[in-house]
Amino acid sequence: MNTCQDARPMIPSYLDGELSEAQAAPLRKHLLECQPCRATAQDQKNLARWFQVAKTAEAPLPVPRDFAARVARRAFQGDRGALGTELAPAPARTGAESRHLRLVLTLTAAAAAVVLIVSMAIRQMTLPNGQDLRADDKKEAVVPLPEAIQELDRLNARERDAAGKLEEQKGAAQIGAPAERRP
Amino acid sequence: MELRAMEPQPADDLCLVQETLAGHQASFQLLVERYQSRMFALARHYTKNPVEIEDLVQEAFLKAFTRLDTFQHQSSFYTWLYRIATNTILDWMKRRGRSPVTSVEDPEVLPEPSKVKVAAPDAQMERAEIAKITHAVLEHLPDIFRQVLVMREFEEMAYQDIADVLGISIGTVESRLFRARAKFKEKLLQLHPEFGQDE
Ligand SMILES: [Zn+2]
Numbered sequence A: 001m002n003t004c005q006d007a008r009p010m011i012p013s014y015l016d017g018e019l020s021e022a023q024a025a026p027l028r029k030h031l032l033e034c035q036p037c038r039a040t041a042q043d044q045k046n047l048a049r050w051f052q053v054a055k056t057a058e059a060p061l062p063v064p065r066d067f068a069a070r071v072a073r074r075a076f077q078g079d080r081g082a083l084g085t086e087l088a089p090a091p092a093r094t095g096a097e098s099r100h101l102r103l104v105l106t107l108t109a110a111a112a113a114v115v116l117i118v119s120m121a122i123r124q125m126t127l128p129n130g131q132d133l134r135a136d137d138k139k140e141a142v143v144p145l146p147e148a149i150q151e152l153d154r155l156n157a158r159e160r161d162a163a164g165k166l167e168e169q170k171g172a173a174q175i176g177a178p179a180e181r182r183p
Numbered sequence B: 001m002e003l004r005a006m007e008p009q010p011a012d013d014l015c016l017v018q019e020t021l022a023g024h025q026a027s028f029q030l031l032v033e034r035y036q037s038r039m040f041a042l043a044r045h046y047t048k049n050p051v052e053i054e055d056l057v058q059e060a061f062l063k064a065f066t067r068l069d070t071f072q073h074q075s076s077f078y079t080w081l082y083r084i085a086t087n088t089i090l091d092w093m094k095r096r097g098r099s100p101v102t103s104v105e106d107p108e109v110l111p112e113p114s115k116v117k118v119a120a121p122d123a124q125m126e127r128a129e130i131a132k133i134t135h136a137v138l139e140h141l142p143d144i145f146r147q148v149l150v151m152r153e154f155e156e157m158a159y160q161d162i163a164d165v166l167g168i169s170i171g172t173v174e175s176r177l178f179r180a181r182a183k184f185k186e187k188l189l190q191l192h193p194e195f196g197q198d199e
Helices: A004-015 A021-033 A035-057 A067-076 A095-126 A145-176 B010-021 B025-044 B050-066 B077-096 B127-139 B143-154 B159-166 B170-191
Strands: none
Touching: A004 A021, A004 A035, A004 B170, A021 A035, A035 B127, A035 B143, A035 B170, A067 B025, A067 B050, B010 B025, B010 B077, B025 B050, B025 B077, B050 B077, B077 B143, B077 B159, B127 B143, B127 B170, B143 B159, B143 B170, B159 B170
């Protein structure tokens, strides 16, 4: 590989660890010899650094306490999900096909409504009220979930900052010059 | 977070899948508990709305349940679930109608590399501040660019896996990723010119 024209398009794949050694070796050699291509590679590494830091800074989202139980119950009740792709707006169709589809969609929607009503009724019978962050009840969203998440984020960030001090001291040298993820 | 969620044991997953298929609701609940945090983390990259996040994750698990008998132990349960979740989210994004797929993409022509270089985030900056800026920039990007960036930069997926999930070729993954990064950089420098470096 002698020209920048050959080298440039391969830099992203190289930094993403997507090149075989046979492909990577000549590129590496070119990068050693070519300052402009090196600058391009450094530019992408700098960009990647934004994502790497953002990724480590993410506090886990609090999952509602009864989420798994609720999902498992729904699954075993035959709930296939309210966002089903069957209800997606389809591309324009013609004539009989369209009429048939409309009928199917109507029936599907009706069935979904029945399932929803039944499942809401069941939930009201079986769940304690108020204690949990239940985000599926859009109409009765009384818990200010965003605030709760922000508060948790803050707490988590504080905890992580305390725990991360040591690690940060160890890794300080790497912060200025981003390391390759998959050399 | 429980340790089991951080270090899932694949053999154990298969047991839970089989028990679920045999009709044990509690086993499926365990599977959901094991992966729910990662699924919430995934969904949050696509929407900030907590109601939507929860709906999407629930939908993904319900879909997984209906297809559980098709789960082959060739891939890990997480990989399999991840694909279902990603497709659920992509379907939802499509239906929401914010994916200008055709207008922004021309796989044949790649833009010239920009003369202005971007700086790595300042070592003095708070991580949370860096994360905030990164996510704010991501939100400005068209859905198809955000998708590949999330898959590559946050989920660290291989090009082939991204291609499989999106149903596109590896070449398209490459060019889309290239464009997405260029767009991200452009938007970052537009919102925060102080992170630009002249060559
Ligand atoms: Zn060069």
